[in-house]
Amino acid sequence: MEHIEIKRLLVNYKTLEEFENFREYGAQELSMKEDLRANIIEGDSESPFYGIYYGKKLVARMSLYRIDKKYDVYFNPPQDYYELWKLEVLQPYQGKGLGMALVNFAKSFNLPVKTNARQRSDDFWTKMGFNALTYHEQRDRGENPYVWFPEGVTEQE
């Protein structure tokens, strides 16, 4: 894969069918399908997902959701940030830097990025410049919050 292109994914039946190849498929995807069927959302409207295609096949994706400053419980000073979840590369396409490319894209907006480092992926996130936050039971409830700080941003006390 010479050039990795990251695309904003559009909500349509084709995309939703491709999503079924990913392990983390659930309520979010099903609700998009229902909304599409009920014409609550238009076909080809923007989704919170970004992905990488290999030919016509979606082989990697992440959800990147911008959270408003008023909900920020992680950063100092409080600010808009991105919540990154469902980062996943289909098994045969792993080890080609696709996950890294998606995470770098998330960082490119120069706003903080927060994720939940799951299943001992800590090494990956550290390599990507992320830091573990101090764990707060009430706030984190079993999550493993890892964040990327742009310059001048620190952890909220």
Next chain:
Amino acid sequence: MEHIEIKRLLVNYKTLEEFENFREYGAQELSMKEDLRANIIEGDSESPFYGIYYGKKLVARMSLYRIDKKYDVYFNPPQDYYELWKLEVLQPYQGKGLGMALVNFAKSFNLPVKTNARQRSDDFWTKMGFNALTYHEQRDRGENPYVWFPEGVTEQE
């Protein structure tokens, strides 16, 4: 395994060492270890985890965290509920009903139970009497919320 006994897990170095056998090990466990080292928590104090031992080996666990009514965004009427996470049975001990026993224990308090059904575990949760909630992007942020309703409890609008 004739009789399955569920134990509240106590925070001590032995338990924390056993936790390392589970895939979902992260900030929560590390912060318990630090608090223990720094004498912020006493040895053998209660943790939010419950588990099942096979002999002296911890082979299954879940975190069960009681959430106060004032934070309830899921249930009608709003009430205290349990958030269940990190349900995990070590691979060689799967298929013996240990996961089911833990979930039944969580239901035994007769308060609602909420979990995040991950990696297509929907069938398991449905079998356990859980229901998918309507997905709300702002509230659920990629989660796959499944809940168990005691009698008289419904989904919050």
